[in-house]
Amino acid sequence: MNTNGYKDEHARTIIHIDLDCFYAQVETLKRSELKNVPLGIQQKNIVVTSNYIAREFGIRKCMLLTEAMQLCPNLVLVNGEDLNDYRTMSYKVTALLQKYSEVVERLGLDENFVDVTKLVEEKLRSMNSSLGDQIQSVTNVFGSNEGYCQCGCEVRLKVGSLIAEEMRRLIYTQLGLTSCAGIAHNKLLAKIVCSKHKPNQQSMIYPDNALELMLSLNNVESIPGIGKATADLLQNIGIRTIEDLQNAELIELKKLFDIDKAKFLQNLSYGIDNSQVKKSGKPSSIGLEDSCRLICAEKEVKEKLRELLKRLLLLVEADGRLPRTIKLTVRKFDKLTKMSRRETKQSNINSHFFTSGCVAEMNPNNIEKILMILMNMFRKLVKVHKPFHITLLGISFVKFNERPSYRNSIASFLRKDLEVQSIINIENLISNESSPESRNQSPSSCRESSDPESEPTPKRSKLAIFKRNRNFFEYDTCESPSKLRVQDLQLTSEKRENIQNIKCPPSVDESVFQELPLNVQQEIWSDYAKSEIDSASCANKPKKMKTGNSILNYLVQK
Ligand code: DCP
Ligand code: MG
Numbered sequence: 001m002n003t004n005g006y007k008d009e010h011a012r013t014i015i016h017i018d019l020d021c022f023y024a025q026v027e028t029l030k031r032s033e034l035k036n037v038p039l040g041i042q043q044k045n046i047v048v049t050s051n052y053i054a055r056e057f058g059i060r061k062c063m064l065l066t067e068a069m070q071l072c073p074n075l076v077l078v079n080g081e082d083l084n085d086y087r088t089m090s091y092k093v094t095a096l097l098q099k100y101s102e103v104v105e106r107l108g109l110d111e112n113f114v115d116v117t118k119l120v121e122e123k124l125r126s127m128n129s130s131l132g133d134q135i136q137s138v139t140n141v142f143g144s145n146e147g148y149c150q151c152g153c154e155v156r157l158k159v160g161s162l163i164a165e166e167m168r169r170l171i172y173t174q175l176g177l178t179s180c181a182g183i184a185h186n187k188l189l190a191k192i193v194c195s196k197h198k199p200n201q202q203s204m205i206y207p208d209n210a211l212e213l214m215l216s217l218n219n220v221e222s223i224p225g226i227g228k229a230t231a232d233l234l235q236n237i238g239i240r241t242i243e244d245l246q247n248a249e250l251i252e253l254k255k256l257f258d259i260d261k262a263k264f265l266q267n268l269s270y271g272i273d274n275s276q277v278k279k280s281g282k283p284s285s286i287g288l289e290d291s292c293r294l295i296c297a298e299k300e301v302k303e304k305l306r307e308l309l310k311r312l313l314l315l316v317e318a319d320g321r322l323p324r325t326i327k328l329t330v331r332k333f334d335k336l337t338k339m340s341r342r343e344t345k346q347s348n349i350n351s352h353f354f355t356s357g358c359v360a361e362m363n364p365n366n367i368e369k370i371l372m373i374l375m376n377m378f379r380k381l382v383k384v385h386k387p388f389h390i391t392l393l394g395i396s397f398v399k400f401n402e403r404p405s406y407r408n409s410i411a412s413f414l415r416k417d418l419e420v421q422s423i424i425n426i427e428n429l430i431s432n433e434s435s436p437e438s439r440n441q442s443p444s445s446c447r448e449s450s451d452p453e454s455e456p457t458p459k460r461s462k463l464a465i466f467k468r469n470r471n472f473f474e475y476d477t478c479e480s481p482s483k484l485r486v487q488d489l490q491l492t493s494e495k496r497e498n499i500q501n502i503k504c505p506p507s508v509d510e511s512v513f514q515e516l517p518l519n520v521q522q523e524i525w526s527d528y529a530k531s532e533i534d535s536a537s538c539a540n541k542p543k544k545m546k547t548g549n550s551i552l553n554y555l556v557q558k
Helices: 022-030 065-071 084-097 117-126 131-138 153-175 187-194 207-215 228-236 242-247 259-269 298-319 364-381 410-414 436-440 462-469 471-477 493-501 510-515 518-536 551-555
Strands: 014-019 039-043 046-050 076-079 104-107 111-115 139-142 179-184 202-205 286-295 322-334 339-348 390-401
Touching: 014 084, 014 153, 014 187, 022 039, 022 046, 022 084, 039 065, 046 065, 084 104, 084 111, 084 153, 111 187, 117 153, 131 153, 139 153, 139 207, 153 179, 153 202, 179 187, 187 202, 187 207, 202 207, 207 242, 242 259, 286 298, 286 322, 298 364, 298 390, 322 364, 339 364, 339 390
Parallel strands: 039 076, 139 202, 179 202
Antiparallel strands: 014 111, 014 179, 039 046, 104 111, 286 390, 322 339, 322 390
């Protein structure tokens, strides 16, 4: 077996917990009359999830509302665009799991990995034999091999199963939620096996059935850790199935990925995953930003920043930590080139500004001092004595000190996780939108999109999001002379000859692209061209489109 020299260690015991039809369960807890009806959770024109009664009618996650209603005309719909209750419940679940191990990693809102290796060892020391019967009653065991591994993993996994059962019971009795669990010696297998028996069940896999489990998956994209972008790259060299990836020559994979990623991907196809369960912590930054109509005066900048800062301070208050670095983001619009560019600057900030812990009690002088720091940064980013045009302002706090009284306390943990808002844009954001890919990310250090805390945001069409986030579309109706009109943004006639060169980049939805104004199309195309040049200059690196914070980022099909 080609395992690229990695040893598949069985020393750990990992439990993956996934709540059943999460949003639907939370809504049912609020309204018990929903319990026995087919229930769909609606975001815009999509049913993001449904309870298991509805699933019997063929309703699937992220199905169009019209299609779902055709399948089940009696479907009861509840709007699920406000994620607050889901987020609160999600943190309660994680807090319960932390009773079993300090190593708990959140994945999205309803999944957690728990490394129970230590607990299993403790239990084993205090337990005596006859575990077999207990396991069989509660746990589905995946696979046809009954091989015997010398290292003792089988008994450890049995104890892990008992712990998983207890966890699920606790989640049910304390919070009223049913869940599934997967038990394995690594994260990858735990997550995959978890999905084998649903709902309200648990499944375990012994290491010698890993290959069988991997081969039960339809294609490489079904492997947690391989997203659409990687799957597309693999497909280009003819790798589609798990077997294809297992049998691929490393030299072929190295044409697409660096050597570590190439080995990592191939190992996944064998069920080998040495990545650790990473203890989830607080978000690394809390921020807000707002795409604004054209701002050309310092006074306007200050007012906008004041407004943003006030909102941001409420988020910081809810988070509970004391910020010590502040970052300003501006997007400058160049009237000549009709291009926009984001720039940032950061500065240390006195944590004592925030010690009151409550915005209402915060010394107004401190708010003014923070504003002064921001304006100083702004003047470093923008030559204010010359005409300038700003189309976006953002503030974030990026480093924190723990508030002493909250350190290690459950109360601290249950404070809201704010990174979602931090991902930025008051008007509403897409950067943290959980695509199936990001939900699929899981077990590795080689994630394609890196935020394990990411959670789904209400669904919205890409064009709608784009329109909402960019005020370009509103300029033609605005009356203020300071505001740019659409005509101002159009390409001048001399530049029109370049239009032929503007194409819709691959991965961008052509129909959306065609609806955009020419200047925006041009910006997208040039962002794409630049990302191509960047990646061409990094030989041997994976060719992943670097969209950063550009418009392109809004439109790339994930
Ligand atoms: N979700 C979403 N968009 C998706 C997938 C899920 O908004 N593409 C939301 C709704 C789900 C929640 O995230 O309730 C958790 O996702 P799961 O994939 O775990 O789905 P469920 O928990 O609803 O169902 P299951 O019982 O299959 O786990
Ligand atoms: Mg779930």
